Amino acid sequence: EAQVTQNPRYLITVTGKKLTVTCSQNMNHEYMSWYRQDPGLGLRQIYYSMNVEVTDKGDVPEGYKVSRKEKRNFPLILESPSPNQTSLYFCASSLLEAPQETQYFGPGTRLLVL
Amino acid sequence: GQSLEQPSEVTAVEGAIVQINCTYQTSGFYGLSWYQQHDGGAPTFLSYNALDGLEETGRFSSFLSRSDSYGYLLLQELQMKDSASYFCAGLYSGAGSYQLTFGKGTKLSVIP
Numbered sequence: 001e002a003q004v005t006q007n008p009r010y011l012i013t014v015t016g017k018k019l020t021v022t023c024s025q026n027m028n029h030e031y032m033s034w035y036r037q038d039p040g041l042g043l044r045q046i047y048y049s050m051n052v053e054v055t056d057k058g059d060v061p062e063g064y065k066v067s068r069k070e071k072r073n074f075p076l077i078l079e080s081p082s083p084n085q086t087s088l089y090f091c092a093s094s095l096l097e098a099p100q101e102t103q104y105f106g107p108g109t110r111l112l113v114l
Numbered sequence: 115g116q117s118l119e120q121p122s123e124v125t126a127v128e129g130a131i132v133q134i135n136c137t138y139q140t141s142g143f144y145g146l147s148w149y150q151q152h153d154g155g156a157p158t159f160l161s162y163n164a165l166d167g168l169e170e171t172g173r174f175s176s177f178l179s180r181s182d183s184y185g186y187l188l189l190q191e192l193q194m195k196d197s198a199s200y201f202c203a204g205l206y207s208g209a210g211s212y213q214l215t216f217g218k219g220t221k222l223s224v225i226p
Contacts, residue, residue, distance in 0.1 A: 042218035100147040105156040
């Protein structure tokens with residue numbers, strides 16, 4: 001089954017404690033991205049990657065890091081989380097030649113930073 | 115970054131037709147997509163317009179007018195299960211990369 005998986009699905013942490021949210025896809029997609037969703041603000045892109053070892057900042061990259069060492073994985077790293085990073089996070093993947101037509105989203109990760 | 119504008123809320127009656135509009139910034143614009151998201155769920159892809167005109171997929175249709183920097187999603191024969199948030203998303207290209215930018219979403223409430 002074609003899918004994007006994220007772990008963990010729910011996470012409560014404290015300010016400053018480093019965390020990683022994993023994302024993996026099994027569709028051999030080149031394009032992967034991370035979004036955060038906040039009430040009234042819609043989905044905002046944090047980082048995206050067009051292929052292995054190629055990453056670019058989205059609209060709200062501050063406080064986040066990503067890596068793309070393998071095609072299937074695109075982890076999101078919060079080196080020093082702060083309460084304003086409390087949000088719902090989605091990972092997504094798609095084919096590079098048709099990023100808008102083939103985008104699949106993961107189930108989401110709810111993060112609470114105390 | 116780029117921005118897309120859409121109404122925050124729309125209410126419509128079951129069985130009716132509703133249109134959700136979206137305007138977008140044109141610099142680097144490549145195409146427009148629509149996504150549906152039910153409460154607590156992930157967004158799911160509905161349709162994509164790269165060219166002007168109407169794309170039809172069952173009860174849902176999407177329209178794009180590049181000259182007006184405008185698109186819309188048309189939902190026909192509304193059902194209660196269509197109550198959800200709908201997002202337009204623009205694909206923007208530049209410097210050898212693509213970036214997807216979403217509108218803030220339109221919450222559709224379908225009433226009996």
